[in-house]
Amino acid sequence: xxxxxxxxxxxxxxxxxxxxxxxxxxPDAFGEVVRRHRDRLWAVALRTTGDREEAADAVQDALVSxxxxxxxxxxxxxVTTWLHRIVVNxxxxxxxxxxxxxxxxxxxxxxxxxxxxxxxxxxxxxVPDQTPSVQTRLDVTQALARLPEAQRAALVLVxxxxxxxxxxxxxxxVAVGTVKxxxxxxxxxxAEVLGVAGNR
Amino acid sequence: MSSSDEEQDDAGVAAFDASxxxxxxxxxxxxxxDGPMPADVVARLDAALGAARVETRVASLDHRRRRAxxxxxxxxxxxxxxxxxxGYLASQADLGGGAASSTSAGSAAGAPAMSxxxxxxKDASGPVAVPDPPVVSSGADYGDPAALQAGAAAxxxxxxxxxxxxxxxxxxxxxxxxxxxxxxxxxxxEDRGDPAVAQSLSCAQAAGVDPATVLGIDxxxxxxxxxxxxxxxxxxxxxxxxxLARDCVPGEAPLAAQAVAGPVP
Numbered sequence: 001x002x003x004x005x006x007x008x009x010x011x012x013x014x015x016x017x018x019x020x021x022x023x024x025x026x027p028d029a030f031g032e033v034v035r036r037h038r039d040r041l042w043a044v045a046l047r048t049t050g051d052r053e054e055a056a057d058a059v060q061d062a063l064v065s066x067x068x069x070x071x072x073x074x075x076x077x078x079v080t081t082w083l084h085r086i087v088v089n090x091x092x093x094x095x096x097x098x099x100x101x102x103x104x105x106x107x108x109x110x111x112x113x114x115x116x117x118x119x120x121x122x123x124x125x126x127v128p129d130q131t132p133s134v135q136t137r138l139d140v141t142q143a144l145a146r147l148p149e150a151q152r153a154a155l156v157l158v159x160x161x162x163x164x165x166x167x168x169x170x171x172x173x174v175a176v177g178t179v180k181x182x183x184x185x186x187x188x189x190x191a192e193v194l195g196v197a198g199n200r
Numbered sequence: 201m202s203s204s205d206e207e208q209d210d211a212g213v214a215a216f217d218a219s220x221x222x223x224x225x226x227x228x229x230x231x232x233x234d235g236p237m238p239a240d241v242v243a244r245l246d247a248a249l250g251a252a253r254v255e256t257r258v259a260s261l262d263h264r265r266r267r268a269x270x271x272x273x274x275x276x277x278x279x280x281x282x283x284x285x286x287g288y289l290a291s292q293a294d295l296g297g298g299a300a301s302s303t304s305a306g307s308a309a310g311a312p313a314m315s316x317x318x319x320x321x322k323d324a325s326g327p328v329a330v331p332d333p334p335v336v337s338s339g340a341d342y343g344d345p346a347a348l349q350a351g352a353a354a355x356x357x358x359x360x361x362x363x364x365x366x367x368x369x370x371x372x373x374x375x376x377x378x379x380x381x382x383x384x385x386x387x388x389x390e391d392r393g394d395p396a397v398a399q400s401l402s403c404a405q406a407a408g409v410d411p412a413t414v415l416g417i418d419x420x421x422x423x424x425x426x427x428x429x430x431x432x433x434x435x436x437x438x439x440x441x442x443x444l445a446r447d448c449v450p451g452e453a454p455l456a457a458q459a460v461a462g463p464v465p
Contacts, residue, residue: 025452027253034249042237056241063245064252140230159224160231184220191219194226 015079023071030067037080038063040161041087047156048091050145054098055091062090077170084163085171088153095149143193151186154179159187333414333430334358335397341421342429342443342456349460352441355416355431356462396446400428404442406450407457415439419446422455434459 011032013021021029038059045055045062066073066086073082144152153172157163158179165183169176190196237245336358342348396419401411409432418429426446434440439462443455 027453030253031246031249034245038242038245039236042241043231043234046234047231056244059237059241060245060248064248067249067252140226155227159227162228187220187223190223190227194223196219196222196226 016075019070019073019079022067023073030070033079033083034063037083040080041083044084044156044161045087045091047141047144047160048088048149048153049094050141050152054094058090058094059087062087065090078167081167081170084157085173088157088171089173092149092153099149139194140190143190146193147186147189151182151189154182155186155190158183333401333411334416335419336416337419339420340418341424342427343423345458345460348429348441348443348456348458349462351418351420351429352431352439352460352462355418355429356439358416396426396428399448400430400444400446402450403444403448403452403454404430404432406452407442407444407454409440409442425455427455431462437461 011018011029013029013032015033015036018026018029018033022033041059041063042055045059046052049055049058063083063086066083073079077085144155147155150172154168157168157171158165163171165176165179169179172179174182334355336355338351338354340347340351342351397417400417401414404414405411409430413432415431415433417431419426420429421427422429422443422445428444428446430442430444432440432442438459440457440459442457445452445455448454
């Protein structure tokens with residue numbers, strides 16, 4: 001039997017149909033779901049953990065877990081919401097574990113936040129760059145790393161990736177009001193750290 | 201509260217809103233610069249998902265195997281009831297005497313061979329309902345194309361020597377205990393009645409193999425999973441090797457399938 005050609009043709013099935021096909025034994029269906037969403041999941045994980053290796057581990061653990069537990073996906077929410085929930089939970093679990101046993105690479109600089117910057121893991125080492133966009137990205141990354149992980153996760157979903165508040169609440173497993181308050185407090189903290197004008 | 205205080209509060213709220221919007225803009229700008237998942241992470245993820253898929257499949261197969269065993273027990277019990285009833289009827293016919301007695305007894309004796317494995321077998325009184333390829337049981341654990349090629353050659357060789365054991369010492373033969381269990385001329389073999397054989401033929405047919413052309417089946421393993429290796433012709437000097445889970449479901453993809461060089465009798 002010849003395996004199907006792995007061309008660029010996009011699978012016309014919906015995410016939910018692909019998950020159902022995976023459960024029914026289609027060996028390629030889950031891979032297609034992953035291909036569709038991995039970049040976004042990766043970005044969310046990277047922003048939530050603030051660490052490339054942690055993000056890679058979290059995404060891997062989460063998607064393997066999703067593959068194994070796909071038969072329990074009931075379709076009550078969108079597949080993307082389900083995948084984001086698993087990935088974000090994996091990121092938060094890792095952040096909590098790191099908070100219990102904080103580690104810091106010897107070469108890494110400790111930012112002005114000192115202990116605070118290590119609360120959810122070491123902030124990425126910063127190499128100053130003259131390009132404004134790169135500088136902005138580094139500043140934001142550093143600033144995000146200083147937030148408590150719950151606030152950071154809410155901000156990453158809602159403000160960075162435009163996930164609706166209701167969906168973010170579903171992903172994070174909290175009430176809509178909780179997401180709003182976390183975002184609000186997170187923005188205030190970021191404004192202070194980033195020195196954004198207009199902060200009172 | 202004076203109007204001056206209210207103005208100060210309003211200004212504070214407006215400033216707060218402005219800073220929140222500015223932070224939101226910064227976050228969105230940062231997100232817009234995010235790239236795709238790096239290639240090394242993609243490769244690592246694909247490998248992990250591939251491994252998990254295999255584990256999940258093996259677990260699923262175990263589950264189905266247990267279910268099949270339960271179902272086989274039910275079938276065996278049902279067959280026992282049918283045979284018991286048949287025997288009773290035969291004994292009643294004997295009591296009545298006459299020429300019917302020998303015919304009835306013969307039918308009762310033949311019944312187990314027809315029902316024990318759920319596959320209708322070739323016998324003196326009936327036609328072959330399903331193809332009867334030679335079945336060997338090597339117990340080999342195949343895992344790569346070279347081993348499959350050697351295994352296919354051994355199956356083909358065995359099919360040319362009906363009723364004889366295979367040659368364990370042959371070069372490249374993966375299983376030291378390869379034993380020819382059945383052949384087209386050997387209707388007494390036990391594994392022909394194995395539901396796995398009929399199931400494998402059904403699955404092979406669904407995978408595009410003509411059961412009538414099957415040269416032989418090796419009850420073996422594929423990377424640790426109990427499997428049936430179905431060998432069929434694939435043109436001059438080549439045979440098609442289709443590896444199927446023993447408890448496969450027709451329509452399910454084979455564990456492996458490839459054409460290899462091999463003698464076609």
